[in-house]
Amino acid sequence: MEDELHDDGAAVREPLDAVEAPEPRRPGRRRDAAKDAAIVAAAHQLLVERGFDAMTMDDVAERAGVGKATVYRRWTTKVHLAVEAMTTAIPALTLDAVPDTGSLRGDLMTIPALIHRAREDAATDLLGPARDHPEIADQLHQRLARDRVTVLRGLLERAQVRGEVAPDRDLDLIAVVGPAVIFYAKAFSGEVFSPELLERVIDGVVLPLALLRP
Secondary structure (H helix, E strand, O other), rough: OOOOEEOOEEOOOOOOOOOOOOOOOOOOOOHHHHHHHHHHHHHHHHHHHOOOOOOOOOHHHHHHOOOOOHHHHHHOHHHHHHHHHHHOOOOOOHHHHOOOOOOOHHHHOHHHHHHHHHHHHHHOOOOOOHHHHHHHHHHHHHHHHHHHHHHHHHHHHHHHHOOEOOOOHHHHHHHHHHHHHHHHHHOOOOOOOOOHHHHHHHHHHHHHHOOOOO
């Protein structure tokens, strides 16, 4: 703070207690988990009833009993909200759900059946919009791919304990490579995810990278 000057030019400092301390910042309000759940549930219902194209954020807000601003603070676009509703409706793939078959290949080959069963357990086929909207497909893949990478990492660790996987293998890298190859095949080659595609990736990519012997 600049000093004030008397008429004779002498500087006079303002007393320290005269300086106003800045007001402490108020902590932001916590997000209401109940509102989050209500918004996602409303979006899920509207996707089932009307489909993605006919669903609006106004409709979601009205169905959830909240203001439209509340919806946009949480999900900035309809695409983001739709992806949230889709991934919430599809049970996540977890390591505990994959049976220990005694071999890494056997464990990996059970995954297509688990994914298919999870989608059948959903109330309806919410993946339809992903076929018509690339931005939804991309975000949905990113969300689901994280689960797949986590599960594959766990299966590699399980196989390493059994002695199948060499101790010097980079499990983090191998866990990413498998889903990445499948994504490339789907996005750039137009292949549909199937047990046959997974088998090719397992035998041609994952196992040669992971096992002590090809």
